[in-house]
Amino acid sequence: MGKSVIRADLAESIYQQIGLSRSESADIVATILEEVSLSLEKGETVKISSFGSFSVRSKSERIGRNPKTGQEVPITPRRVLSFRPSHILRDRLNDD
Numbered sequence: 001m002g003k004s005v006i007r008a009d010l011a012e013s014i015y016q017q018i019g020l021s022r023s024e025s026a027d028i029v030a031t032i033l034e035e036v037s038l039s040l041e042k043g044e045t046v047k048i049s050s051f052g053s054f055s056v057r058s059k060s061e062r063i064g065r066n067p068k069t070g071q072e073v074p075i076t077p078r079r080v081l082s083f084r085p086s087h088i089l090r091d092r093l094n095d096d
Helices: 007-018 022-041 087-094
Strands: 046-048 052-059 062-065 072-075 078-085
Touching: 007 022, 022 046, 022 052, 078 087
Parallel strands: none
Antiparallel strands: 046 052, 052 078, 062 072
């Protein structure tokens, strides 16, 4: 499995490419992630050009099955986050 990109990696990239201080770079990353989170909490769609769209959708209650015992159990309604990549990102991922 590959390496995960973490918040510190994003801040370091801003530091290296733009030349802001490390603390300013970390603040920018934190602000962006906070804005995205707040928008999603409100149920808004977050679209990032050339990257993709994040949206929240509601799943209704349904019956699931415990794979070990086969017993049916109710799954409570909940909101889930979904991501749809842009066609530009999709093309970059699939270019060989």
